[in-house]
Amino acid sequence: MRLGALATSSIAHRRVLPTAVSMPEVDLIAVAGRSVEKAGRFAEQFGCAAERDYAALLKRPDVEAVYISTPTALHRAWADRALRAGKHVLIEKPIGVNADEARQLCSLARERGLVLRENFMxxxxxxxxxxxxxxxxxxxxxxxxxxxxxxxxxxxxxxxxxxxxxxxxxxxxxxxxxxxxxxxxxxxxxxxxxxxxxxxxxxxxxxxxxxxxxxxxxxxxxxxxxxxxxxxxxxxxxxxxxxxxxxxxxxxxxxxxxxxxxxxxxxxxxxxxxxxDQLRLCLEDFAAAVRKSEAGDGRAEADKRRDAIALLxxxxxxxxxxxxxxxxxxxxxxxxxxxx
Structure with missing residues (x-):
């Protein structure tokens, strides 16, 4: 799974990206943050490219999935843009700040046939x-x-x-x-x-x-x-x-x-x-779902979307x-x- 990291958060730095780069199922392609300098430090540490901003990362054809760890209030906006760019999305929990945001994103993921998961480990x-x-x-x-x-x-x-x-x-x-x-x-x-x-x-x-x-x-x-x-x-x-x-x-x-x-x-x-290692198991499950072609209509993805909406x-x-x-x-x- 060719992954891009959208945001240079603490949990990305401490937990998710170190685990991701240790996994044969994941190839970390690029990272983007609000600060070009911080993105550069992440890129050097994790052996990937640094993009100038979030939008540039979403335009990369070699990124098929993104991990989003922005503040919660920005989850819906950037997950929406990622899905519209044709990227599968793993987003830090919760998927949004209310159920309306969850419904909008889940509907879009279903329409586009893309995996949308919360990073509930x-x-x-x-x-x-x-x-x-x-x-x-x-x-x-x-x-x-x-x-x-x-x-x-x-x-x-x-x-x-x-x-x-x-x-x-x-x-x-x-x-x-x-x-x-x-x-x-x-x-x-x-x-x-x-x-x-x-x-x-x-x-x-x-x-x-x-x-x-x-x-x-x-x-x-x-x-x-x-x-x-x-x-x-x-x-x-x-x-x-x-x-x-x-x-x-x-x-x-x-x-x-x-x-x-x-x-x-x-x-x-x-x-x-x-x-x-529940984080590794979570990432393995996400990567396996991305490999499946019926992501938008599959029962597993429908259940994940249902759970995300029900939680909010x-x-x-x-x-x-x-x-x-x-x-x-x-x-x-x-x-x-x-x-x-």
Missing amino acids: FPHHPQHAFAADLVRRGRIGTPSTFQASFCIPPLPADDIRYAPGLGGGALLDVGVYPLRAAVLLLGPGPRVAGATLRTRASDGLDLSGQALLISPSGILAQVTFGFEHVYASSYTLWGDRGRLSVTRAFTPPAAHQPVLVLEEQDHEERFTLLAS ECVDEVRRQAVRVMTDDGPQGSCLQVPS
Whole structure:
């Protein structure tokens, strides 16, 4: 797969491009950024060409797919341009800032017969299939409750995730992980029953939050996310016979050996799994999809598009229903005021 990198983001530099250039399935052709100098440094490090800007990269005939890691608010615009240029697209999550943007991009990808994927890595990790199999085999009995959290400590004050105009906020950055996990484990189509968001008073940026969901089968799900906590990345499935817990659920290092814990009334069982590089698996899956000629109409791509739209529909509903708790202007604001 002949790949172009559109944007010189931190995740591109630290994670995605180092993995991509180590894979025989990927040939990194060129990189473009807002800064020609920074693009040049990326090109030198990763052994590819540097383009003067994003538009020039999209014009290259030797680039068949692009990886887009711009700020979230720019995802729709540049994915749209890439698809119209005939390029397959792997875009950092989420695909846009709302469901309307997701629908527009998914419709365009379907019309053009192109692959459009979000760079959600964690669903590719085998630990989640293992967890789902335990549930299917009845090890926790009848599931009734799902709890998931993805929280990180406060970020530097100038981090773009604190910029509302760039698609910042905890819901779009970390909240989409436990929401996506709820769909992965409980099935598509959960309803939002309620939500809360701790919101910065000066600009409305959400710093953390919770949401209560109901799956189509009636399982209750509670998700927690935010920029105001010690690190947590986990989920738990409870049933009438047992409780299954997964730690390091969303961002396990490639060398991490997952340990899933199954608690029963008088028994605890631990399952230690092999380490797995979920980013490499995600890129391999994208490259394999690009190789297929029926990308626009294939069932796998239709499912990916459905999931991307459904996730942002859920995000939109969380925003709509949220009771907002106002904080002061600092990233770690502690002066609270509940709107009347």
